[in-house]
Structure formats: C-alpha cells, structure tokens
Amino acid sequence: MKTPSLSILIPACNEGGAITATLSGIIAAVDRHEIDAEIVVVDDSSDDNTAELVERFAADDPRVRIVSRELPRGFGRAVRTGLKELSGEVVVIAMADQSDDPEDVIRYYRTINDGYDCVFGSRFIAGAEVLDYPVVKRLFNRLTNKLIQLMFWTHFNDLTNAFKAYRREVIDHCGPFYASHFNITIEMSLSALIRKYRIAQIPINWYGRTWGSSKLRLGQMGRRYLCVLLKLFFERVLIADDIIADREAAQKKKEEGPQGPQQEN
Ligand SMILES: Nc1nc2c(ncn2[C@@H]2O[C@H](COP(=O)(O)OP(=O)(O)OP(=O)(O)O)[C@@H](O)[C@H]2O)c(=O)[nH]1
Numbered sequence: 001m002k003t004p005s006l007s008i009l010i011p012a013c014n015e016g017g018a019i020t021a022t023l024s025g026i027i028a029a030v031d032r033h034e035i036d037a038e039i040v041v042v043d044d045s046s047d048d049n050t051a052e053l054v055e056r057f058a059a060d061d062p063r064v065r066i067v068s069r070e071l072p073r074g075f076g077r078a079v080r081t082g083l084k085e086l087s088g089e090v091v092v093i094a095m096a097d098q099s100d101d102p103e104d105v106i107r108y109y110r111t112i113n114d115g116y117d118c119v120f121g122s123r124f125i126a127g128a129e130v131l132d133y134p135v136v137k138r139l140f141n142r143l144t145n146k147l148i149q150l151m152f153w154t155h156f157n158d159l160t161n162a163f164k165a166y167r168r169e170v171i172d173h174c175g176p177f178y179a180s181h182f183n184i185t186i187e188m189s190l191s192a193l194i195r196k197y198r199i200a201q202i203p204i205n206w207y208g209r210t211w212g213s214s215k216l217r218l219g220q221m222g223r224r225y226l227c228v229l230l231k232l233f234f235e236r237v238l239i240a241d242d243i244i245a246d247r248e249a250a251q252k253k254k255e256e257g258p259q260g261p262q263q264e265n
C-alpha cells in the first residue's frame, strides 16, 4: 500500500458516543482537501462499543484502522503504541471526543508542509474559539502552562494540549517516550522545544464534550507532569548543547542521504 502523507493518531477509551462522528468529521475534511491520510485509533480495552464502532467504520474505509491495547490503560501508552503503527511523514495526534476541529488537522498539515517541524495549536491566542471549557480545568491549565513558560522560557502557551502535529523525524529523534498518561504530551512537545526544532503556534478551536466523561484526573496527574517537567528542565539547563548537537548531526545525515557526504573531485 502507498505511504500516506498524513497520519492521524486517535487514542480512544470509552468514546462510543463520539468516535463515529469524530472519524466522519476527519475523513470528510481530508476528502475535502484531497489529502492522502491514514487514521489509527488506539482503543484501550474500552468497556463500551468503541472498538466495535471503529471496526465497523474501518470495514467501509480502509484508511481507518484500529489497534487494540490490553490493560493497563493510559493515554501515553496508547500514543506510544499508535506511533509505532503510523507510516506518514506528518503525524497529528487528535482526540476521539470531537473536541478538536477537523479543519485544524488540515491547517496543521499545511503548516508542516510550509516548512515547520511541529505545530502546536493554542486555545489561548487570538483567533481561537473555545466552547464550554470547564472552569477548574482552565485554571489548572493556565497555571501549569504559565509554569512551563517560565521554566522553558517560551512563548508557547498551550503545551499541555495533546492535539499537536509533528514531522515524523522529530518523533523518531526525540523518542523513545516513556510517559504513560497525559504527561506524554509535554514529554513530546518539550523534547522538540529543547532541541530547537522549528515550531509554529497557531490558533485552534476546542469544543467541550457533549457526551461521556473526562478521563483526565487532575489530582493524579500532578506528580506525573512534574516528573517530566523536571527531567526535561534539567536536560535543557545542563545538557542542551549535547542534545542539540545530536539533532544537528541527525539532520545533516538525513540531508546527505544514504550515500553519505558527496565527494568533490
Ligand atoms: N487509548 C486511550 N485513550 C484515552 C485514555 N484516556 C483518555 N483517552 C482519550 O484521550 C482523549 C482525551 O481524553 P479526555 O477524557 O477527553 O480528556 P480531556 O479532554 O482532558 O477531558 P474533557 O474536558 O472531558 O474532554 C479522548 O479521546 C479519550 O478517549 C486512555 O487511557 N487510553
């Protein structure tokens, strides 16, 4: 099968009420823009009919695949599993609960094709539309992102949002990732940031869930976020030169191609 240009990874757990609409929305968008895409849904042993619905969708559309995980569950575990299954040059991680705008997936893809290595959407810059964002969550979000901005001295202000795009080589170079839960989002985004990849921040839309329940347990995530933050903070402060040198070497090798440096006669 031909390698798709765009790979969309959707971690899903108990999203039976939303997954079909999510898939239809994204498929409609890639069709509208004539983008050759694959969608991989990573289902974490959902108790509801999520898997069955994805299988039904996939039976009609070969661009959609399901990967089923066994317990233990975890957003980060699902992302790590899914990344191994994707083959496109551009990877977008999107949510299963219809919170993300399919047109933003297209904007991400186009921004990477404009020459960026990563695209980090933000719900907190001009041009973004955010509907029904729970108040307590917003408060934690803004505090956490402010702390990250201070620690990493960056203008990116929605780094904790998982809906992001990466060029495949960024994922390969920054990984392997270790986080098991929602903390994988900052593990991925900050790993790219401290390696000084070319990152764009664009406004994105976000819609509160109208079905099902949130899997994010703020109380259980603090120590996990902190662990990733501290690890990457010390990498940035103490060994940034080493990791940037590795990135530059990998990039140079890629530019030279499999034949190695061209000999001058
Ligand atoms: N595979 C997998 N997916 C998960 C897991 N936890 C969450 N997800 C998915 O990750 C996405 C984000 O999770 P949500 O529960 O919506 O978290 P949230 O967006 O902070 O919460 P809401 O405000 O309620 O939308 C959804 O598509 C979930 O189905 C998990 O353990 N495994």
Ligand SMILES: [Mg+2]
Binding pocket: 095, 097, 099, 209
């Ligand atoms: Mg959600």
